[in-house]
Amino acid sequence: MSNKSSTGKVLSFSGHEYLRQRLILATLSGKIVKIIKIRSENDNPGLRDFEASFLRLLEKVTNGSTIDINYAGTTILYKPGVITGGKIYHDCGTSRAIGYFLEPLIVLAPFGKQPFDLTFNGITNDNVDTSMDSIRTVTLLQLRRFGIEEGLELKITKRGSAPLGGGEINFKCPIVRTLKPIQFTDEGRIKRIRGIACCTRVSPQNANRLVDSARSVLNRYIPDVYIYTDVYKGEESGKSPGFALSLVAESTTGALYSAEQAALPGETPEDIGSKTAKLLLNELSKGGCVDSLNQWLTLLLMVLGPEDVSKIRVGKLTAFTIQYLRDLRDFFAVTFKIKSDSTNNTLLMACVGVGYVNYSKKTN
Amino acid sequence: AKKMFFSNRRINIMQLIYSNEKTPEEIASGKFSDLLKVEAASNEKDNVEEEENDEEFFKIIKSQDKDSESMNTIDSTKTYLDISNLDKWDDEVMLESIRNRFITGSLEDDSSV
Known part of the structure; x- marks a missing residue:
């Protein structure tokens, strides 16, 4: 599945922040990841229910993953399996909106064995996570630039506001063999x-x-x-x-x-x-060719692209993106060349992709 | 001198991101247009840390538990957006300053876009 064989080295992180992206990057890169000190100094230590729920969801969309959680829930050892996909139902609960669960899965979806067909229940719009409307009208369109087009759709069948939710969405994504590099600086x-x-x-x-x-x-x-x-x-x-x-x-x-x-x-x-x-x-x-909500997605897809230079212009980097860049370096050993453009205060970011290939998809 | 300043600055952004101990929040809130200040601030910070590292056997954990679920520590892309200083968009000058980001803006002073 992954283009890199696992080196047997365990990547270690601490803290509950950025949990999702580390698990997703581990799944894509096939590297084993260990996350320690998850709220270990908190009055109420360990994983929250939505994080546990995300781990369960990750288990559903992959095959052969093992997740070891210690008794207090403060340490996770995650050995990723292969991404399978297919028809999956998940109840997201009401502590976090559906966006929390769907957002990271969008990058796994193109590399599954079968096309993803996800049905999620929960909150569709809130102020903490990206809403379904933004994902549908902006995030999914970012994928288009990388060559993922036909059959990509997100339907909001029911809406659910916080706190009780009750919304329902359906997400479909086709699988691709490789991504296209992008040059997007205008x-x-x-x-x-x-x-x-x-x-x-x-x-x-x-x-x-x-x-x-x-x-x-x-x-x-x-x-x-x-x-x-x-x-x-x-x-x-x-x-x-x-x-x-x-x-x-x-x-x-x-x-x-x-x-x-x-x-x-x-x-x-x-x-x-x-x-x-x-x-x-x-x-x-802020300018740039991609907004702050989707910086991470574009950068990740650039890293996964073919062994060719991809270039993008971004506005101000968010804290989330900066951490993402660091994690991308840890998982894929890719660093971006970042040049600041003083004429309009934007940044030009360039990288060479790792040439990620989804072997489940036949070449046509 | 200007050239030197900018060539300096280029290295700094990559350094800031890839070889720096600072948290992403600190980097994101430090303005890119004023990196010298950021650097100075980081030096200051180092000094403070050294002072704190007195030889004490027990470390006192900073009481961050109460608001550890505050906006900054929630794992979400959206909460990193700055929604605090939106009032500046009530100002006419500010509103006009991004006029050139639209097709209705004048084409002449493209450089200011």
């Missing part, structure tokens, strides 16, 4: 803004108010702002009332920038609308 200019305002178990009028307030901020720049209202009724609207807005700006060269907010108790649609619009402006001011 960020272009923003030509249109799209968005989705959704609400569950509240008056549909809230969605319209979200749209109006977001438009009032964004219309000064560009007339092409269209925000869809997505109102789910009855069974399809989950168990909790709530509303959320997700915005996407697209540039002339196809660069996508996203921003999103979900309402907390007591917030008005106007608050959320203008807050999301400002977040989008913030994102745009």
Whole structure:
């Protein structure tokens, strides 16, 4: 499965932060990983329920993985197996949104034995994890650039707001043999803004108010702002009332920038609308060809690409991405060449891929 | 001098990320446009650490338990976005400053985009 045989060396990390990415990178690289000191100094030590749930999910999508957890749950030893895929159902619970589980799996999906067909239950929109709308309209489109196109889809069959959830999504991803390298350094200019305002178990009028307030901020720049209202009724609207807005700006060269907010108790649609619009402006001011939410994904796919140079322009790196770069170096021994472009405060990042090949997919 | 400053800076970003003990949060919050300051700050930090490393047998664990589940330690891509200083986007000058990121902006001063 993996293009590198395991060297028998165990990679060791400590802390519960960045748990998902380390497990995913271990799965892709075939390296054994040991994570220690998971909240060992906390009053309530060990893994949380959502982390345990993620480990169970990882076991479902792979074959032959072994996960050893010590009694207190503060140490994990993970020996990755092969990525299988297929039809999988998982209840994500309500402590974290579906985004927590789906986001990392997106990178495993193209390299499975069979195409992924995942059905997840849980919270679709919240303020902690990437919402399903952003994943559908931005994250999945990043894959397209690397040659993963046909059959890639995410359907939100039911929406679920925090705290009780009750949403349901279906994710399908085709498998590929290899990825394409990318050269994406022209960020272009923003030509249109799209968005989705959704609400569950509240008056549909809230969605319209979200749209109006977001438009009032964004219309000064560009007339092409269209925000869809997505109102789910009855069974399809989950168990909790709530509303959320997700915005996407697209540039002339196809660069996508996203921003999103979900309402907390007591917030008005106007608050959320203008807050999301400002977040989008913030994102745009950073520049680059990929937004902060998807930096890690693009960089990882560049590393997994063929043995050729891939290049991308990014805005300000987030803390998450910086740690990701360090982990990528640990797992794949790839370091990026990073050059800062002083004309617009962006960074040019280049790397040579490891030439990852999915041998389960026949060449055609 | 300007050239030297920038050539210096290039090395620094890679150094910051790949051969530095600092946490990603510190690097991300330190502005890239002012790396000298970041470096100075890191030196300061080293000094502080040395002072703390007095020969004590028991280490006192910093009381981080209460808010250890605060936004920074949650494993999520989204919480690393800075949503605290959105008020700056109420300012007209700030709003105009990204005008050129849109196709409606003027094409002349492309360099400022």
